[in-house]
Amino acid sequence: MAAAVEPHSSLYDTIVVGAGIQGSFTAYHLAKRGGETLLLDQFPLPHSRGSSHGQSRIIRRAYPQEHYAQMMAESYRLWEQLEAEAGASLYRQTGLLVLGANANPEFQRCCRTLVKHNVPGELFTTESLHRRFPGIQPYHGEVGVSDHTAGVLSADRALRAVQTLRINVCYWKEKVPGAYGVSANFPCFLALCAPHHIYGLPSNEYPGLVKICYHSGSPADPEERDRPPEASALPDIQILQDFVSKYLPGLVPEPAVVEHCMYTNTPDEDFVLDRHPKFSNIIIGAGFSGHGFKLAPVVGKLLCQLSVGEEPSYAMEPFRIHRFPGLPAPAL
Template sequence: MNSDYNYDVIVVGAGIEGSATSYQLAKKGKSTLLLEQFPIPHNRGSSHGQTRITRKAYGVYKHYAIMMEEAYNSWNLLEKETNTTLYHETGMLCTGPRDNTFINGTIEFSKTNGIPVEVTNQNDIGNKYPRMTFPTNYVFVLDTCAGILLADKGLRAFQDIFRQNGGILKDNEALTNIIPGSVITVQTTKGQYTCKSIILTVGPWAKQLLPTLGIHIPLKPIRINVCYWKEKNPGEYGLGKFPTFYESEAIDGKYSVYGLPSMEYPGYVKMCLGWGPDVDPNDRDFVNDQWVISKIKKYVADHFPNLHSEPSIVEPCIYTMVPDEDFVLDKHPKWSNIIIGVGFSGHGFKLGPVVGKVLAELALGETPSYDISPCRLNRFTFQSKM
């Protein structure tokens, strides 16, 4: 190792994006330190929980749909590397009115790119999935290769392979300062390290950290209530009987709803509103979110009559939103060895392996494998003050 620095790369934040990035770097033979402010495992950020939806039909974000083929392959590779099941194919049912942008975008992209989907109506879908009710003018699109990622297991799998390839993971050690330069100094609550490049995958804490580096972008951490609803007839919504589910602009023309079959807690279906109140990630648990519960309760009562209309379990998660809901994947405008990966807006988990590949490439001065122009910092109006 070069005596001028301790590590080739330091990655800050051991959620899915940081862990997948560190995995990529270690497999490339780069000396890598992965720092996490909380003891692992923890539930304070955005990557915890047992399940996430994955899909190839991506609607309006075509640049991410292009990445999904490699994402699927990468998750499959990780399963083989760890001898662990990380994916269950369930299909994903997307629904909405005939003029819905997400529905039409999904159909168009799927046809153009050969993604297997089935497009049908309320009568046909009612025969296949009789446990839900929707207006007769709704269109239903079933992405047959979509399914469920086992989130906690996937996160741990990336971290395990990272360490097996020589990576160093230090948890319960918070970042306190970054001193830029050709060699970067990283100060934490427990020590000081130096590196050639640093990658910041710090989730909702990016809103507090990036301004200290002169980066002012419109990040908006929000609290998501992950709700579980008891089945009236146990087993009706289980694996093999019900797909994952998504309705864009389902409530008030702006709030989306997503759901997963009964799996995490036997007899309880995961059904959530994809929005919530603004939140400070350090003070996540004390916010006024009763309006979220009220809206999702009415939605469940209206459309899923075989579920009890009061959630039995509610668990918090945090999305870090940006206005266009595109990711932020870029180099610092002044310090090209500071790499930023933030703002995944609630849809970044399934793309973690590809995001990790791209962030590793940026840190190593390589050309990204994908067009990330929609994810660049220059789409925001700001000036770096460093």
């Protein structure tokens, strides 16, 4: 567990609100530069009421968007650096298979970024897919591409590692007013039995089980997330079961464990990393849309750079708040 401390100063250079993986990495980068940094959370840590808890998260370089593919090269290096600093193993290489229709533009973009960034992997036709992975039944004639560098991050251990290094973690007993940190308004269902990303994942935590995530689901109120799922949740589980029956016929489709998890999705599923439009001393990191964990080391660095007024290391256009011109003022 992270070392929780009472605030030792009444004056900090930076206060980070939200001790999920993004806030924790932001505080880590700020503290590394020697600034007085305070990391606040509304709940005692660790907790399971945000998006960063759990045993595993996928890390991959297979991204259709060039901006994430670029950031992933550095993210892998920073994860390695954290492993060395914390003396902990946080990443296990398993490889990953992306399935899609050959004509699907997203699938094609993914193949192009893998080639462009020299990521080792292979292309599979429908036939060679089934030969190599007999447990996978390409249902609509999908083809595949693999990313050999992909694997699994130990989420809880990674969060603990980054929080333990160099940071004053302080638990705030109440919500920081006006801060809608990062906990989410879209749930995702996680069942242990991967829609279009299939990972070599029979996992340590549940030997013999395969983890399958449905990156969508019925909207939920983050304040009410402990309420039992309503009837509307059932079709979401049914979607997962149908997926397993069709694509992975060797698995028992009924989930052994079902967890209701929170995502914060933006309309285009790109992150928001920007300065507050009115208050220039507030930097916002939000909307990690169910794929932010692997990129947290770089996200933290960018939020740190924005907050100290440095030129960010990457082009920030995809992450600007102003790409949503209709955003109501109260949302900020």
